Amino acid sequence: MEKKKIHPSVEAFKTFVKGNPKIIQEVRSGKATWQELYEDWYLLGEEDARWDNFRDSKTSTDQPTDADNSNKTMSMSSVMDSLKNMDQNQLQGYIANLSQALGTIQGVISQLAPGSAASTNATKNSGQKQPTGPFSFRKD
Structure with a gap:
């Protein structure tokens, strides 16, 4: 089955989210949805004051490492790919x-x-x- 190509702006948003892991916590806690965040990012841009709360001023030791985040992302993406192929x-x-x-x-x-x-x-x-x-x- 052929993979669908993702729009370049969505890829850029994914990169932005990976660089700011607090955004993921915001969605998981239910304070915002991915759609809302994507629309704000698309309309306001990455440098807007809205994103100041999500930027890491210093790295905390209790937050998961990038390797942990990538493993979770890879496992979720593999599950989603499996569901799409069923x-x-x-x-x-x-x-x-x-x-x-x-x-x-x-x-x-x-x-x-x-x-x-x-x-x-x-x-x-x-x-x-x-x-x-x-x-x-x-x-x-």
Whole structure:
């Protein structure tokens, strides 16, 4: 399968983000989205005051190294490439089968759980009174 070519501005933004790892933390914390940051970068440029908070004035020792970041980026990109190369219909079938299996397991658990609606309905429908203790002795 042929790889899609990425627009040069997107490549430049990726390079900018790699140079400023605090941007990644901003997205992961949920304070901003990639789309918002890309639009700001595209419209305002790299030298705008908006990016001053994300620039590293000095390197901190508790932040991951560039090698760690590149490994994480490579693993995420390999996962995304794998997902892109999968047959969507086959993936949908797997998800449907998994959903059915989980539904079946849920049904079995609900029947076995004490006090659940399914187990009380089964007791009511059986018509026989269940013994209250562990032994089924009868009085004469």
